Amino acid sequence: MTILLTGGTGKTSLRLASLLQDANIPVLLTSHRGPSATSLAPTIRFDWDDKATWTTPFSAATDIKAIYLLSGQVADPAPLLNDFIDFAKAKGVRRFVLCSGSTCEKGGAFHGKIWQKLDDDAELEYCVLRPSWFMEPGFGQLETITQNNKIFSACSDAKIPWVSADDIARITEKLSKHLGREIVHVNLSPEQRIQGLMKAGLAQHTAEFLTGIETKTAAGAESLTGNDVEIVTGKKATSFDEFVQTNKSAWL
Structure with missing residues (x-):
């Protein structure tokens, strides 16, 4: 089982990759820069705004079972991430973790509509992380x-x-x-x-x-x-x- 970590060079994704590797769990990182972004773990090119890249993770790893969703600096993340959830579900993924923020509310603005989509689909397992202010870096x-x-x-x-x-x-x-x-x-x-x-x-x-x-x-x-x-x-x-x-x- 491989876990796909979007936002591969972000504060949380890199740390999560390290923890998963320590536990001998295969991970695949994504970055709009591709493999040159980091040497910490296998990394592929992925861009929320370029749907042609959405197939890349599933070509690089055929056993992706869970995805960590991090929208980065996408201006309006809900439409894109919700489409990707449907895309990944069609590939067999049933477990998602959405990293949002402490002010996020289900059904609300920004990530709230992604949360609502995950909650509305009874076939999915999900968790929404709502961290507050990061100390690092x-x-x-x-x-x-x-x-x-x-x-x-x-x-x-x-x-x-x-x-x-x-x-x-x-x-x-x-x-x-x-x-x-x-x-x-x-x-x-x-x-x-x-x-x-x-x-x-x-x-x-x-x-x-x-x-x-x-x-x-x-x-x-x-x-x-x-x-x-x-x-x-x-x-x-x-x-x-x-x-x-x-x-x-x-x-x-």
Whole structure:
């Protein structure tokens, strides 16, 4: 049985590939760059926007039984991913894991319609992952911390799950403590945040989507905590203090 991991060079797909290989489970990674994208595992060219590439995984591995769905920077992922689910189902796949985000709701916008499709098909087994804010790599603020000693966002002073119940101001305190220099949070307007993300190289639709998440966060949408990591994995989640201490060389 082979597991197909879309978004093969993303934060979660590469780590998942490593874990699966450690468990001796065959994996196949995808990337729009093809085999040159990574040497971690077998990698094939795949592009959500190019349906001609959708057959490639099933030519490379005839025993794909489960697929990890990661939409990347697709502007409107539901139509494409839902079509791919039908395509993969016709190839014999019955198990899917959709990586979305903490604000996703079944039937809602963006990934919500993919979730709804998976739920509506009684022949499929599925799971929807709704991670909150990633600590790695540098939680999207690597260059601004190293070069400007600043964190930019449109989150205001809201709480976000990856720092437990602490607010954004506490992130700067923890970074300042471990790095030995003052790091400050700069609260931006949504328009300023969109322009900053586009200047950093993101497409406009991606910049607008990420800023939308931050403005919802500012309104309290992400003020959620829990012990899901420990329940699912059996290991306590890494605290932000531990994370910064382990990875502080990245910001020095």
